[in-house]
Amino acid sequence: MSTFVWPILIIGGGPAGLSAAINARKRNKQVLVLAKEQISHKLQAAPKVANYPGIADITGTELGKALYEHASAMGTEFKRDEAQQIVKDGDVFWVMGREEQYQARKLLLAVGVMENKSIPGENEFEGKGVSYCATCDGAFFRGKDVAMIAYLPEAETEARFLAGICRRVYYIPQYRPLPQSIAENVTILSGVPKSITGQETVAAIEIGDQSLSVQGIFIERPGIPPLKLIDGLQIVNEKIIIDENMETNIPGVYAAGDCTGRPWQIARAVGQGQIAAIAMAKELDKR
Numbered sequence: 367m368s369t370f371v372w373p374i375l376i377i378g379g380g381p382a383g384l385s386a387a388i389n390a391r392k393r394n395k396q397v398l399v400l401a402k403e404q405i406s407h408k409l410q411a412a413p414k415v416a417n418y419p420g421i422a423d424i425t426g427t428e429l430g431k432a433l434y435e436h437a438s439a440m441g442t443e444f445k446r447d448e449a450q451q452i453v454k455d456g457d458v459f460w461v462m463g464r465e466e467q468y469q470a471r472k473l474l475l476a477v478g479v480m481e482n483k484s485i486p487g488e489n490e491f492e493g494k495g496v497s498y499c500a501t502c503d504g505a506f507f508r509g510k511d512v513a514m515i516a517y518l519p520e521a522e523t524e525a526r527f528l529a530g531i532c533r534r535v536y537y538i539p540q541y542r543p544l545p546q547s548i549a550e551n552v553t554i555l556s557g558v559p560k561s562i563t564g565q566e567t568v569a570a571i572e573i574g575d576q577s578l579s580v581q582g583i584f585i586e587r588p589g590i591p592p593l594k595l596i597d598g599l600q601i602v603n604e605k606i607i608i609d610e611n612m613e614t615n616i617p618g619v620y621a622a623g624d625c626t627g628r629p630w631q632i633a634r635a636v637g638q639g640q641i642a643a644i645a646m647a648k649e650l651d652k653r
């Protein structure tokens with residue numbers, strides 16, 4: 367566990383987060399970017415970006431790489447991790463990652479938008495059989511049957527981890543191509559999850575016209591909904607509410623990019639990241 371308190375910690379390494387990092391470094395602030403992936407999957411999915419001012423034709427991956435290299439060359443620190451929960455303790459924020467815990471004075475949420483909505487029953491059974499972290503909660507399901515709904519191929523590693531603990535793992539990828547095999551006790555199923563059911567705790571998941579009897583369900587998405595990240599964050603119509611400095615209703619927590627609303631575009635994300643960085647740096651200078 368790191369005891370260093372980062373002046374600025376940015377969650378998300380897409381255009382919003384990297385623009386904020388570049389601008390915070392320009393103001394000589396130490397910055398840590400916590401990112402689930404080196405290049406945002408949204409950018410990687412963009413075959414051609416033709417509306418970013420000054421660059422007539424570039425792929426999303428090329429632009430993502432250029433932003434990453436720029437932020438890195440400016441002295442930004444990066445950590446490949448997923449923030450799972452944020453807790454405020456006085457004027458310090460604790461960010462609980464999958465790998466480590468981090469502390470920071472100012473936080474920027476640059477987490478993008480989740481393209482996958484909740485599965486019916488998911489919210490009701492969260493903590494009662496539904497989990498978002500196999501390595502954190504897998505041990506609770508030792509010897510039991512579980513399902514994993516995976517939106518990213520990276521989840522195959524987590525499924526392999528569960529296979530070593532659980533009796534049986536149903537792996538239900540929502541991406542293509544389907545993996546050939548993961549482990550002996552992992553059954554790979556195609557199909558869209560319809561609902562999660564049970565009484566006090568999870569008892570089954572409905573996939574197509576099948577009902578699988580399971581005690582645990584692990585959901586691996588590209589991100590964690592911001593409301594699950596930090597209690598009390600004001601979100602309206604799935605947009606984090608911000609003021610003109612990109613500060614949220616929680617003092618010290620800022621937000622930028624797609625997570626604050628439409629248009630979901632790179633130039634907007636970059637502009638908001640810059641405004642947030644300037645505001646955070648100004649606040650830090652007052653200390």
Ligand SMILES: Cc1cc2nc3c(=O)[nH]c(=O)nc-3n(C[C@H](O)[C@H](O)[C@H](O)COP(=O)(O)OP(=O)(O)OC[C@H]3O[C@@H](n4cnc5c(N)ncnc54)[C@H](O)[C@@H]3O)c2cc1C
Pocket residue numbers: 377378379380381382383400401402403405406407408409411412413414415416417418447448449450476477478479588589590622623624625629630631632633635
């Ligand atoms: C197919 C496609 C084509 C597009 N084409 C264009 C285009 O031509 N022009 C244009 O302007 N825009 C385009 N876009 C939109 C553009 O990609 C987005 O607007 C932009 O990437 C938003 O930037 P962002 O930084 O807000 O979020 P994102 O780029 O989504 O980045 C957020 C990052 O945060 C990470 N993250 C989320 N939660 C956590 C967590 N808890 N811990 C750690 N990391 C986390 C995510 O994994 C992701 O890497 C396109 C999008 C798609 C999908």
